[in-house]
Amino acid sequence: MKSSLRSRRTVRVLRWRIPIPQSALMRRILGIVLVIGGILGFLPVLGFWMVPLGLLVLSHDSAIIRRWRRKLEVRFGRKRQKK
Template identity: 45%
Template structure:
């Protein structure tokens, strides 16, 4: 028996994770079912990353098409050599918020770009996106 843990139609890194009765559940001596961690069962980190990716897709989907294309181009794993300097420049521009054109709006963009390559920023961006979904769902295009 195979059970799919994710039922959305979007392609996320951990969407097709499944587990079998033998790997995920074992009958105990008393006939109860006990959940165990089988090899193919997704971990909490994988679930958090899948949720972060889902929220990122919702946020990117709210942008104009040209900006969506640019962001999606930057988020391709092979574009790390462009993404990291761009993220650093956005963070630096955000620190100069008092100057014209530059501003605090650049900080979250820099964090989201760098989060693709730096694990502790990935956790921070995941928490920020979760807060955004909880407190301001319309920012992600969800109904409040």
């Protein structure tokens, strides 16, 4: 059971680990769908919270988005240390 948990793909944000699909194609589809759904956040059921979640999923495969995410993590981490 432990080996299956280790092989599972996750994205780490601050102190949370978020599981994502194993397939790169499924991760990209999920990320794009979440971003598009977030852009349509004014509709019921969909929300603007979907945009950052979609970018988080896309950051696993995209170097540009990964750099943005890491810069934001560092910025938030520094702000937390000041408090």
